[in-house]
Amino acid sequence: DAGITQSPRYKITETGRQVTLMCHQTWSHSYMFWYRQDLGHGLRLIYYSAAADITDKGEVPDGYVVSRSKTENFPLTLESATRSQTSVYFCASSESTGSAFFGQGTRLTVV
């Protein structure tokens, strides 16, 4: 399927556990992004990547790790989940001068 796919769609995890959210795009876009969406804050950038093996911090990177070994994949890892990381996470991709296209989101609950 063409587009951008996130998995899982829903995840419940316990405080202190490591969890990885997956993102896959089929457009070969150079840029990929992770945002979190919380009421009252809109969407906030966690990390982004301009190309394979190039990543950089966004506005709220603490507690998250990313990697990009292949252009099409951009996983986000919460190394030790906290309740404050309960949120809806969106992956997006774009070309350098194009628009960003978002996935369907992953709703993560940390209990």
Add this chain to the structure above:
Amino acid sequence: QQQVKQSPQSLIVQKGGISIINCAYENTAFDYFPWYQQFPGKGPALLIAIRPDVSEKKEGRFTISFNKSAKQFSLHIMDSQPGDSATYFCAASKGQGAQKLVFGQGTRLTINP
């Protein structure tokens, strides 16, 4: 640090009316201003975008008005329909593209039939 401020937080408009959502930005280096529409349970979808070399862009019933000197831009939805009921986000970035978008807080729009 809120670089893009969006208002109102919620808006109720009668069917056929005009919906207006406003955004103000601080960073004069921003050069790309998109609007996204989001339905419940879905990801944001690009609605329309503008660059600062024009003051207005229209696509169907959706229009962006841009005021560079005031550092403000707004979304107008003409002939609003119940299917337009969604959350709308303005955003801004620099580099003429969608790198590192900074989003407003969102506006929940309800169109009453």
